[in-house]
Amino acid sequence: QVQLVESGGGLVQPGGSLRLSCAASGSIFSIVAMGWYRQAPGKQRELVARITSGGSGGSTNYLDSVKGRFTISRDNAKNTVYLQMNSLKPEDAAVYYCNLKVATARGGLNEYWGQGTQVTVSS
Numbered sequence: 001q002v003q004l005v006e007s008g009g010g011l012v013q014p015g016g017s018l019r020l021s022c023a024a025s026g027s028i029f030s031i032v033a034m035g036w037y038r039q040a041p042g043k044q045r046e047l048v049a050r051i052t053s054g055g056s057g058g059s060t061n062y063l064d065s066v067k068g069r070f071t072i073s074r075d076n077a078k079n080t081v082y083l084q085m086n087s088l089k090p091e092d093a094a095v096y097y098c099n100l101k102v103a104t105a106r107g108g109l110n111e112y113w114g115q116g117t118q119v120t121v122s123s
Contacts, residue, residue: 002026002112004098008083009117016121017086022098022114024079030103033058034074034081038094038119045097049083066092085119093121 008020020036035050049072052058060072071084081098098114 002028002100002102002110004100004112004114006096006098006114006117009096009119011120011122012088013123014088014090014121016088017084018088018119020083020085020096020098020117020119022081022100024081024100024112028079028102029105031079032101032103032109033099034101035099036072036081036083037097037099038092039097039116040091040094043094048096050099051081088119088121090121093119095119 003025004022006022008018010018012018031053033050033052036048037045038048039045047063048066049062049070051060051072051074062070069087074081095116095118097116100112102110104110
């Protein structure tokens with residue numbers, strides 16, 4: 001079993017910053033990617049940022065609307081992924097979910113989700 005524990009959400013004023021953390025634990029064979037999704041009321045869940053494993057530290061990709069404001073990073077020793085969110089806007093408000101993709105010993109791929117953490121951007 002794999003567990004994801006998120007933290008760092010909360011209420012922030014427009015222009016403010018928050019840092020989300022997600023720690024993975026349990027039977028993890030090999031992490032393929034870690035990322036953050038978000039879902040606002042009445043909207044579909046969307047990928048915010050993802051960091052993949054691999055040589056040279058892997059690669060990152062971002063939702064266009066957060067480029068230049070959000071930064072995803074990872075501590076491999078702690079199996080933890082972070083999302084630094086700066087210059088937050090009201091439209092960034094949503095429940096943010098941590099996502100983990102791991103390879104299995106048999107060559108398969110499993111996906112896990114965190115419980116979600118609320119980010120509210122309001123004055």
